[in-house]
Each structure stands twice: as structure tokens, then as C-alpha cells.
Amino acid sequence: MQLDDLYRQVIMDHYQHPRNQGSIGGETLSIDLKNPTCGDEITLQMKIEDGIVTDVRFQGAGCSISMASASMMTEAIKGKPVEEALALSEEFRKMMKGEEFDADRMGDIEALAGVCRFPARIKCATLAWHALERGADQKS
Numbered sequence: 001m002q003l004d005d006l007y008r009q010v011i012m013d014h015y016q017h018p019r020n021q022g023s024i025g026g027e028t029l030s031i032d033l034k035n036p037t038c039g040d041e042i043t044l045q046m047k048i049e050d051g052i053v054t055d056v057r058f059q060g061a062g063c064s065i066s067m068a069s070a071s072m073m074t075e076a077i078k079g080k081p082v083e084e085a086l087a088l089s090e091e092f093r094k095m096m097k098g099e100e101f102d103a104d105r106m107g108d109i110e111a112l113a114g115v116c117r118f119p120a121r122i123k124c125a126t127l128a129w130h131a132l133e134r135g136a137d138q139k140s
């Protein structure tokens with residue numbers, strides 16, 4: 001199997017079976033963001049306790065890239081310190097710019113590396129990560 005096919009499978013798996021989809025409920029940090037190029041929206045909810053992302057969920061509608069990216073992001077940051085989540089976001093940004101990034105840290109998320117070759121889709125892939133950064137900002 002080609003690496004591109006494997007990556008495509010990983011993306012489709014997250015799109016069809018999104019992790020952490022839904023809402024947390026109760027009083028929680030909630031960020032609504034829209035992809036300006038297509039109008040698709042995402043709502044990211046996070047629970048941050050003692051500097052740890054104890055829960056994170058997302059809702060919204062969007063293309064496979066945006067939904068898979070949100071699913072992968074929430075899976076990767078759940079249970080992690082906010083600092084670590086932001087460091088991961090930084091690596092993701094590098095990946096989207098086609099720069100060198102820490103592949104060991106990215107895990108499944110590396111499946112989105114090819115998106116950097118399609119500038120129109122970068123906003124799709126980064127939507128959930130922007131929401132994460134905005135949420136962390138609001139909390140601090």
C-alpha cells in the first residue's frame with residue numbers, strides 16, 4: 001500500500017468515525033469559528049482543569065479534511081497539559097507550511113501533511129487548531 005493511500009484511509013476513518021464529536025454540556029469554554037473561504041463552522045468545547053485539557057469535543061459541518069483534523073486534534077490533546085497542546089499546534093502549523101516538523105509527536109496527524117500542497121485546503125485543516133489556540137488564549 002502506498003503511503004498516500006494509508007494517509008487517505010486514516011483521514012477517512014476520522015471523518016467517518018469522528019472522535020470526541022458532540023458537546024460537553026454545562027459551563028465550559030466554547031469557541032465558534034468559521035472558515036472564511038467556505039463558510040463551514042466548527043464549535044470546539046474544552047474543559048481545562050489545573051492546566052490540563054480534561055475534556056474536549058467538537059461539533060460542526062465541514063469537509064473531510066476539516067472534520068478529520070478536528071477529530072485527530074481532539075484525540076491528541078485530551079488529557080494533555082495545555083502547553084503540550086499548544087506545542088502540538090505549533091508543529092501542525094509547521095507541517096501546513098511544508099516546514100520540517102516533529103513527526104514522532106504528530107502520530108496519526110501526519111496523515112494531513114499532504115494538505116500543505118493544496119493551499120485552498122490549508123484553512124480547512126487548520127480550523128480546529130485555530131479554535132484550540134483561541135480557547136487556550138481565553139483561558140489564560
Ligand code: FES
Pocket residue numbers: 035038039040062063064065066123124127
Ligand atoms: Fe469548508 Fe473545508 S471546504 S472546511
